[in-house]
Protein backbone atom coordinates (compact mmCIF):
# COMPACT_ATOMS: atom_id res chain seq x y z
CA UNK A 616 0.00 0.00 0.00
CA UNK A 617 1.27 3.49 -0.82
CA UNK A 618 0.96 6.20 1.77
CA UNK A 619 1.57 9.94 1.51
CA UNK A 620 2.12 10.93 5.13
CA UNK A 621 3.92 7.89 6.48
CA UNK A 622 6.49 5.41 5.21
CA UNK A 623 6.47 1.72 6.03
CA UNK A 624 9.03 -1.03 5.72
CA UNK A 625 9.76 -4.45 7.14
CA UNK A 626 13.03 -5.33 8.86
CA UNK A 627 14.28 -8.89 9.27
CA UNK A 628 11.01 -10.25 7.88
CA UNK A 629 9.34 -9.77 11.27
CA UNK A 630 9.50 -6.14 12.36
CA UNK A 631 7.31 -3.46 10.79
CA UNK A 632 8.60 0.10 10.90
CA UNK A 633 6.19 2.99 10.42
CA UNK A 634 7.86 6.38 9.96
CA UNK A 635 5.79 9.55 10.28
CA UNK A 636 6.66 11.60 7.24
CA UNK A 637 5.55 15.23 7.16
CA UNK A 638 9.03 16.67 7.71
CA UNK A 639 8.18 20.28 6.80
CA UNK A 640 5.54 20.36 9.54
CA UNK A 641 7.67 18.43 12.05
CA UNK A 642 5.28 15.48 11.57
CA UNK A 643 2.25 17.47 12.73
CA UNK A 644 -0.58 14.97 12.98
CA UNK A 645 -3.47 15.75 10.65
CA UNK A 646 -6.48 13.66 9.74
CA UNK A 647 -4.87 12.18 6.61
CA UNK A 648 -1.77 11.09 8.52
CA UNK A 649 -3.75 9.56 11.36
CA UNK A 650 -5.98 7.70 8.87
CA UNK A 651 -2.93 6.26 7.12
CA UNK A 652 -1.30 5.39 10.43
CA UNK A 653 -4.42 3.49 11.47
CA UNK A 654 -4.50 1.61 8.16
CA UNK A 655 -0.83 0.65 8.38
CA UNK A 656 -1.14 -0.47 12.00
CA UNK A 657 -4.15 -2.63 11.21
CA UNK A 658 -2.47 -4.16 8.15
CA UNK A 659 0.66 -5.09 10.14
CA UNK A 660 -1.41 -6.36 13.05
CA UNK A 661 -3.18 -8.73 10.64
CA UNK A 662 0.08 -9.88 8.99
CA UNK A 663 1.06 -13.29 10.40
CA UNK A 664 4.75 -12.67 9.77
CA UNK A 665 4.98 -9.47 11.78
CA UNK A 666 5.81 -9.86 15.46
CA UNK A 667 6.28 -6.25 16.52
CA UNK A 668 5.69 -2.75 15.14
CA UNK A 669 7.94 0.30 15.59
CA UNK A 670 6.53 3.81 15.27
CA UNK A 671 9.09 6.55 14.70
CA UNK A 672 9.54 10.03 13.23
CA UNK A 673 12.50 12.10 12.08
CA UNK A 674 15.62 13.02 14.02
CA UNK A 675 14.21 16.49 14.79
CA UNK A 676 10.66 15.46 15.61
CA UNK A 677 8.74 12.33 16.48
CA UNK A 678 5.70 14.60 16.11
CA UNK A 679 5.15 18.24 17.13
CA UNK A 680 1.50 17.62 17.92
CA UNK A 681 -1.83 17.79 16.18
CA UNK A 682 -1.78 20.01 13.09
CA UNK A 683 -2.54 23.47 14.48
CA UNK A 684 -3.60 25.29 11.27
CA UNK A 685 -5.82 22.35 10.33
CA UNK A 686 -7.83 22.61 13.55
CA UNK A 687 -7.58 26.33 14.29
CA UNK A 688 -10.89 27.24 12.62
CA UNK A 689 -13.10 24.50 14.05
CA UNK A 690 -16.21 25.43 15.98
CA UNK A 691 -17.27 23.40 19.00
CA UNK A 692 -20.03 21.89 16.88
CA UNK A 693 -17.55 20.84 14.14
CA UNK A 694 -15.20 19.29 16.67
CA UNK A 695 -17.81 17.57 18.82
CA UNK A 696 -20.28 16.40 16.20
CA UNK A 697 -17.65 15.13 13.77
CA UNK A 698 -15.34 13.95 16.55
CA UNK A 699 -12.77 16.01 14.65
CA UNK A 700 -9.10 15.89 15.47
CA UNK A 701 -9.44 12.84 17.72
CA UNK A 702 -11.58 10.50 15.62
CA UNK A 703 -8.69 8.50 14.16
CA UNK A 704 -6.64 8.31 17.30
CA UNK A 705 -8.16 5.28 18.94
CA UNK A 706 -7.09 2.72 16.31
CA UNK A 707 -3.70 2.25 17.92
CA UNK A 708 -5.37 1.05 21.13
CA UNK A 709 -6.95 -1.84 19.25
CA UNK A 710 -3.61 -3.15 17.94
CA UNK A 711 -2.81 -6.45 19.66
CA UNK A 712 0.83 -6.82 18.70
CA UNK A 713 3.37 -4.70 20.56
CA UNK A 714 4.00 -1.19 19.26
CA UNK A 715 7.27 0.47 20.28
CA UNK A 716 7.63 4.25 19.98
CA UNK A 717 11.17 5.22 18.94
CA UNK A 718 11.29 8.92 19.79
CA UNK A 719 13.92 11.38 18.61
CA UNK A 720 13.45 15.14 19.00
CA UNK A 721 10.09 16.68 19.80
CA UNK A 722 7.18 14.61 21.04
CA UNK A 723 4.76 17.41 21.88
CA UNK A 724 1.02 17.59 22.45
CA UNK A 725 -0.59 14.89 20.33
CA UNK A 726 2.93 13.64 19.54
CA UNK A 727 3.58 12.91 23.20
CA UNK A 728 0.11 11.37 23.49
CA UNK A 729 0.73 9.17 20.46
CA UNK A 730 4.04 7.97 21.94
CA UNK A 731 2.26 7.19 25.22
CA UNK A 732 -0.37 5.14 23.36
CA UNK A 733 2.43 2.84 22.25
CA UNK A 734 3.43 -0.03 24.54
CA UNK A 735 6.76 1.49 25.50
CA UNK A 736 8.98 4.34 24.48
CA UNK A 737 12.65 4.15 23.57
CA UNK A 738 14.06 7.68 23.53
CA UNK A 739 17.06 9.18 21.78
CA UNK A 740 19.24 11.48 23.90
CA UNK A 741 17.72 14.53 22.16
CA UNK A 742 14.10 13.58 22.86
CA UNK A 743 11.84 16.23 24.35
CA UNK A 744 8.39 15.46 25.69
CA UNK A 745 5.70 17.99 26.45
CA UNK A 746 2.01 18.81 26.59
CA UNK A 747 2.02 22.47 25.54
CA UNK A 748 -1.67 22.66 24.57
CA UNK A 749 -2.33 25.16 27.39
CA UNK A 750 -0.35 27.72 25.39
CA UNK A 751 -2.93 27.36 22.59
CA UNK A 752 -5.90 27.85 24.89
CA UNK A 753 -6.83 24.16 25.00
CA UNK A 754 -5.83 21.03 26.89
CA UNK A 755 -4.48 17.64 25.74
CA UNK A 756 -7.19 15.80 23.80
CA UNK A 757 -5.81 12.34 23.09
CA UNK A 758 -5.28 10.99 26.57
CA UNK A 759 -2.45 13.23 27.79
CA UNK A 760 -4.13 14.19 31.05
CA UNK A 761 -4.80 10.50 31.74
CA UNK A 762 -1.73 8.63 30.52
CA UNK A 763 0.89 11.16 31.64
CA UNK A 764 -0.05 11.00 35.34
CA UNK A 765 -0.13 7.20 35.13
CA UNK A 766 3.38 7.27 33.64
CA UNK A 767 5.09 9.99 35.67
CA UNK A 768 2.79 10.67 38.65
CA UNK A 769 0.54 13.62 39.41
CA UNK A 770 3.21 16.18 40.33
CA UNK A 771 5.18 16.03 37.09
CA UNK A 772 2.06 15.58 34.96
CA UNK A 773 0.41 18.67 36.46
CA UNK A 774 3.67 20.61 36.11
CA UNK A 775 3.94 19.73 32.42
CA UNK A 776 0.27 20.15 31.52
CA UNK A 777 -0.10 23.46 33.42
CA UNK A 778 3.23 25.13 32.60
CA UNK A 779 3.80 23.54 29.15
CA UNK A 780 7.45 22.90 30.04
CA UNK A 781 9.24 20.13 28.20
CA UNK A 782 10.89 17.12 29.79
CA UNK A 783 14.20 15.98 28.34
CA UNK A 784 15.09 12.32 27.80
CA UNK A 785 16.95 11.98 31.12
CA UNK A 786 14.08 13.38 33.16
CA UNK A 787 11.62 11.27 31.18
CA UNK A 788 13.58 8.12 31.95
CA UNK A 789 13.91 8.97 35.66
CA UNK A 790 10.18 9.64 35.79
CA UNK A 791 9.26 6.36 34.08
CA UNK A 792 7.92 7.79 30.83
CA UNK A 793 10.56 6.05 28.70
CA UNK A 794 12.11 2.64 29.11
CA UNK A 795 15.59 3.35 27.69
CA UNK A 796 17.71 6.20 26.34
CA UNK A 797 20.13 5.68 23.47
CA UNK A 798 22.36 7.89 21.30
CA UNK A 799 20.46 9.52 18.44
CA UNK A 800 22.22 7.49 15.74
CA UNK A 801 21.47 4.23 17.56
CA UNK A 802 17.77 4.83 18.12
CA UNK A 803 16.36 2.74 15.30
CA UNK A 804 18.93 -0.05 15.75
CA UNK A 805 18.01 -0.34 19.42
CA UNK A 806 14.29 -0.36 18.67
CA UNK A 807 14.74 -2.97 15.93
CA UNK A 808 16.82 -5.13 18.25
CA UNK A 809 14.12 -4.99 20.92
CA UNK A 810 11.44 -5.68 18.32
CA UNK A 811 13.34 -8.69 16.96
CA UNK A 812 13.68 -10.09 20.47
CA UNK A 813 9.93 -9.72 20.98
CA UNK A 814 9.27 -11.25 17.55
CA UNK A 815 11.34 -14.31 18.47
CA UNK A 816 8.84 -15.28 21.18
CA UNK A 817 5.45 -16.92 20.80
CA UNK A 818 3.06 -14.33 19.36
CA UNK A 819 0.31 -15.73 21.55
CA UNK A 820 2.29 -15.23 24.75
CA UNK A 821 3.39 -11.78 23.59
CA UNK A 822 -0.20 -10.71 22.88
CA UNK A 823 -1.35 -12.11 26.22
CA UNK A 824 1.47 -10.28 28.02
CA UNK A 825 0.54 -6.98 26.37
CA UNK A 826 -3.14 -7.47 27.13
CA UNK A 827 -2.42 -8.32 30.74
CA UNK A 828 -0.07 -5.38 31.40
CA UNK A 829 -2.62 -3.03 29.83
CA UNK A 830 -5.26 -4.45 32.16
CA UNK A 831 -3.24 -3.04 35.06
CA UNK A 832 -4.37 0.41 33.94
CA UNK A 833 -8.01 -0.52 33.50
CA UNK A 834 -8.82 -2.49 36.64
CA UNK A 835 -8.26 -2.84 40.37
CA UNK A 836 -5.45 -5.13 41.60
CA UNK A 837 -7.53 -8.19 42.40
CA UNK A 838 -9.45 -8.07 39.08
CA UNK A 839 -6.18 -7.54 37.26
CA UNK A 840 -4.48 -10.47 38.98
CA UNK A 841 -7.48 -12.71 38.21
CA UNK A 842 -7.36 -11.62 34.57
CA UNK A 843 -3.63 -12.39 34.44
CA UNK A 844 -4.16 -15.82 36.00
CA UNK A 845 -6.83 -16.73 33.42
CA UNK A 846 -4.47 -15.87 30.57
CA UNK A 847 -1.53 -17.60 32.27
CA UNK A 848 -3.54 -20.81 32.64
CA UNK A 849 -4.91 -20.52 29.10
CA UNK A 850 -1.39 -20.48 27.67
CA UNK A 851 -0.96 -24.08 28.87
CA UNK A 852 -3.34 -24.99 26.02
CA UNK A 853 -0.77 -23.83 23.44
CA UNK A 854 1.88 -25.72 21.53
CA UNK A 855 4.29 -22.89 22.29
CA UNK A 856 4.09 -23.43 26.06
CA UNK A 857 4.97 -27.12 25.62
CA UNK A 858 7.73 -26.18 23.19
CA UNK A 859 9.19 -23.38 25.35
CA UNK A 860 9.35 -25.49 28.50
CA UNK A 861 10.59 -28.61 26.72
CA UNK A 862 13.33 -26.57 25.05
CA UNK A 863 14.43 -25.21 28.45
CA UNK A 864 14.49 -28.68 30.01
CA UNK A 865 16.43 -30.15 27.09
CA UNK A 866 18.81 -27.19 26.82
CA UNK A 867 17.91 -26.33 23.24
CA UNK A 868 16.47 -23.30 21.44
CA UNK A 869 12.66 -23.31 21.18
CA UNK A 870 10.89 -23.20 17.83
CA UNK A 871 7.66 -21.36 18.40
CA UNK A 872 4.81 -21.96 15.94
CA UNK A 873 2.47 -19.26 17.22
CA UNK A 874 0.04 -22.03 17.90
Ligand code: HXC
Pocket residue numbers: 639640641643644679680681682683684700701704721723724725726728747748751754755756757
Ligand atom coordinates in the same frame (compact mmCIF):
# COMPACT_ATOMS: atom_id res chain seq x y z
C1 HXC B 1 1.42 22.37 12.33
C2 HXC B 1 3.60 22.74 12.89
C3 HXC B 1 3.38 22.23 14.18
C4 HXC B 1 2.07 21.78 14.50
C5 HXC B 1 5.43 22.83 14.02
N1 HXC B 1 4.88 23.10 12.83
N2 HXC B 1 4.54 22.30 14.87
N3 HXC B 1 2.62 22.83 11.97
N4 HXC B 1 1.12 21.88 13.55
N5 HXC B 1 1.76 21.25 15.70
C6 HXC B 1 5.52 23.70 11.65
C7 HXC B 1 5.83 25.16 11.89
O1 HXC B 1 4.70 25.97 11.67
C8 HXC B 1 6.91 25.39 10.85
O2 HXC B 1 6.31 25.57 9.59
C9 HXC B 1 7.67 24.08 10.84
O3 HXC B 1 6.78 23.12 11.40
C10 HXC B 1 8.91 24.14 11.69
O4 HXC B 1 8.57 24.60 12.98
P1 HXC B 1 9.33 25.80 13.72
O5 HXC B 1 8.43 26.32 14.76
O6 HXC B 1 9.83 26.78 12.71
O7 HXC B 1 10.57 25.02 14.34
P2 HXC B 1 11.34 25.33 15.69
O8 HXC B 1 11.57 26.79 15.83
O9 HXC B 1 12.51 24.41 15.68
O10 HXC B 1 10.34 24.93 16.86
C11 HXC B 1 9.94 23.56 17.02
C12 HXC B 1 8.73 23.48 18.01
C13 HXC B 1 7.63 24.43 17.53
C14 HXC B 1 9.18 23.84 19.42
C15 HXC B 1 8.27 22.01 17.99
O11 HXC B 1 7.36 24.19 16.13
C16 HXC B 1 6.33 24.29 18.28
O12 HXC B 1 6.21 24.79 19.39
N6 HXC B 1 5.33 23.68 17.65
C17 HXC B 1 4.00 23.54 18.20
C18 HXC B 1 3.99 22.50 19.32
C19 HXC B 1 2.59 22.38 19.93
O13 HXC B 1 2.02 23.37 20.40
N7 HXC B 1 2.04 21.20 19.90
C20 HXC B 1 0.70 20.91 20.41
C21 HXC B 1 -0.31 21.05 19.31
S1 HXC B 1 -1.93 20.86 19.96
P3 HXC B 1 6.69 26.83 8.64
O14 HXC B 1 5.77 26.67 7.45
O15 HXC B 1 6.47 28.06 9.44
O16 HXC B 1 8.13 26.59 8.30
C22 HXC B 1 -2.14 19.23 20.08
C23 HXC B 1 -3.45 18.79 20.56
C24 HXC B 1 -3.52 17.30 20.62
O17 HXC B 1 -1.28 18.46 19.80
C25 HXC B 1 -4.90 16.83 20.49
C26 HXC B 1 -4.92 15.36 20.20
C27 HXC B 1 -6.04 14.93 19.36
